[in-house]
Amino acid sequence: MALSVHHIAEKVGCSFRGDGETLISGIAPLETAQAKHISFLANPKYARLLDQSAAGCIIISENLTAIKPGTYLLARNPYYIFALVSQLFYQPVSTPDGISPDAVLEEEVQIGNDCSISPFVYLARGARIGDRVTVYPHVYIGQNSIVGDGTLIYPNVTIRENVTIGKRVIIHSSTVIGSDGYGFAQEGERHYKIPQTGEVIIEDDVELGAGVTIDRGTLGPTRIGRGTKCDNQVHIAHNVTVGDNSLLIAQVGISGSSKIGKSVTIAGQSGLVGHITIGDRTIIAAASSVTKSFPAGSMISGLIPARDHKKAKRTIASLFRLPNLINRVNSLEKILKDKGLMNSGPTKTHED
């Protein structure tokens, strides 16, 4: 498939400079692009790659001056335009049309138009699949669950009963939606199961990576808001709500009943305790353990960066001596004050 630069620019709503008849047939990075490729420069620190690139067209910031003659797409947000152009050239894997005779459908299953339901798919009673839905092999969709138009479900996904999946959702392999929340009442030494009868709601335009687990609510729903993107191996416990357009990076864990706002970013491997609220637009650094609520617009970190192991060992050994060290400094200050060598009056002893 080849498109002219002129045509691409029109489709993505950009202006262009140079030869609009240049034919582009794919995407490549600046370093390896050939004349048939379109590339992009979003980060000024890579600007030297521009001069060396053989790309037929390059998406650049409309503010970029002092560039060699050539063919460019001019964008306020070059990375976003790159995403749109990539989507133009993207050719999804084809899957067989229709409902495979090697799929198993229980009674009262409804399937919309232009679906692709593969062999080894299992649709339980009352499941309702919308239009233009693609379901790869080895997917289980439980009773009364709903899958919205345009959704794509990769192999080996489990969607339990009473789950609502919105439109244009993408669910990667081995993900589990609607497993029982982790709920037990202890009596003596034993733990008694609390049935988890709530639902899961995955709103439109969500993408869930591979190996994600999202538990159903105890009585009510666990909910992932519109446009949120979960990376691989994220864990969402029962009764959690995540707002729209949030980014949950790989291996994050969110404990039960916590509420994550809109446009929140939680970086990889972070963990949140239960029953807290994280305000809109908060950013949480990687490997951070969040133990309390934070208001909107917070920037939070608990990440301790790794160091050379000898330095790390020395630092950790010192760490456990720190409470005692504070006492020693208290004593030193007291001595100096008693000797008149230091002003009396409180020194700051509280947390910085």
Added chain:
Amino acid sequence: MALSVHHIAEKVGCSFRGDGETLISGIAPLETAQAKHISFLANPKYARLLDQSAAGCIIISENLTAIKPGTYLLARNPYYIFALVSQLFYQPVSTPDGISPDAVLEEEVQIGNDCSISPFVYLARGARIGDRVTVYPHVYIGQNSIVGDGTLIYPNVTIRENVTIGKRVIIHSSTVIGSDGYGFAQEGERHYKIPQTGEVIIEDDVELGAGVTIDRGTLGPTRIGRGTKCDNQVHIAHNVTVGDNSLLIAQVGISGSSKIGKSVTIAGQSGLVGHITIGDRTIIAAASSVTKSFPAGSMISGLIPARDHKKAKRTIASLFRLPNLINRVNSLEKILKDKGLMNSGPTKTHED
């Protein structure tokens, strides 16, 4: 299904106050319950919700006084009674009776009475399934593995060969039991596989969440004790033993050959090195890295809570200056002692 309060009380072994003929048809939280619902109050901090609730019956502590007139179940442990009542009203998803012709059974497979074996289930040679076992689609059960009476296995579970699953076990989707332990011998730069020929034993009444991985032992068994509950994405390495009634929360990892006692709680994302022993009734906080053994009844933490990122950055920068800071305080103390401004004699310099 509707049950009278009188009948419910009898079934769960409680006394009641108020109108025993009140008909209850389901469970709801205090805030949203209607007259047909039963609700509960376990945590006194929510007591105000009692007054406002429209629930037909509420499970409360038998010690609770000063409540408005109404219908109550009186419990020593209200949360436990709530679990039992929930189980009374729980209506499990129905699955097809018998053995699906779209399941594949190798030779010498034995299946008990009243089982539900779904399409796309694969049972390898010599697998033995007890009575009243439910196996959802896309489950693999390996050679000579045993599944005890009343067990429930959700879709996309893998149970490898020579695994023993007890009675009334629940296994959630994408969980893997009996994968090879991670065992290699290094010679030069290369790593040579040590075949993992041991078993896995999952005792009665265990529940394993979604995406759990439990490796088979090298020569002997990996074992999960009776009544233990693993949350999603827990990882159990080869040759580990976990005692009865323990709680392993989401994303915990336990390295090879460690022994976890009975009634141990390990909170989310914690990691344990190999070859250690954690005594009975120990509680490990979330996000804790446990690097040595601890005796029974220990309470352990390694969690560093996240803070505002500016404060965090300042704190981390200070952290690596700490060994040097101790030296500086040592010097200050020496100076004051030499000048006779401070008592000679050792100051506490060891770990607090």
Added chain:
Amino acid sequence: MALSVHHIAEKVGCSFRGDGETLISGIAPLETAQAKHISFLANPKYARLLDQSAAGCIIISENLTAIKPGTYLLARNPYYIFALVSQLFYQPVSTPDGISPDAVLEEEVQIGNDCSISPFVYLARGARIGDRVTVYPHVYIGQNSIVGDGTLIYPNVTIRENVTIGKRVIIHSSTVIGSDGYGFAQEGERHYKIPQTGEVIIEDDVELGAGVTIDRGTLGPTRIGRGTKCDNQVHIAHNVTVGDNSLLIAQVGISGSSKIGKSVTIAGQSGLVGHITIGDRTIIAAASSVTKSFPAGSMISGLIPARDHKKAKRTIASLFRLPNLINRVNSLEKILKDKGLMNSGPTKTHED
């Protein structure tokens, strides 16, 4: 199957001492071995077990003297010889020969000689399977993907399109290879998907544990080098390269575009940010957050060990007072210098 010690020694390239006609039919640990078993001693700290063992033959270091008479295999690297001997006695689970009629093959699929393709396997168009490949049930292999000779794929694995798997690779259950990398461009509040059209290359002799996720590259490949062994639940993001013979322990996460060298060991639950380089032969301790590049031969740690919770609480409370404590020590030093009690000149204030 029984082999004489003489025969075993010949097969693994060792010398032996004692009765070469001793028949061995299996492996066992020193403590439980009987006369028909072979065992090993690799760690001198367990030497006392030698004397008590009833094993018919024991693999020991050729440097070990002062041992009781008996039959021994003498090895420079006993643990490695133990691996080779284990492999001799290992009897893999048998799987049905040939291509099951209950597998589904799209058009243009090629399958080599002596394969075992189970029921419920799905092979998409153009998939090419080599010789002596075993594919367990519920495996999906995508369009144009290649699986090399001698590879073993356990149940419920997903291999997406355009993935190359080398020879003698072992892939454990629920693992996903070739899921979309996590790539989005933000415009306003919304996140626009960047199609991930790159590949994944898994080189020869790699082993991937259960529940591993390896994302495909954005435009180019994500690559795992020859002989590398990934433990369960490791996450490899898009565009990552891992060199040969590396060990990635359970639940490790490596962010996008990072480059891991050869013979690197990354211990459990560690996390690496994106776009960094970890040099050959580096060792990273468990639970470490690596935020920058390190050269070859580095030893790195960020692990904070858990302690008794009271001590931990006191230490953490002190931690956030540390920046202020440094200021207080600065002040004390200044006072002593101003009073002539301490030498002027800079004290070390930088990171240790």
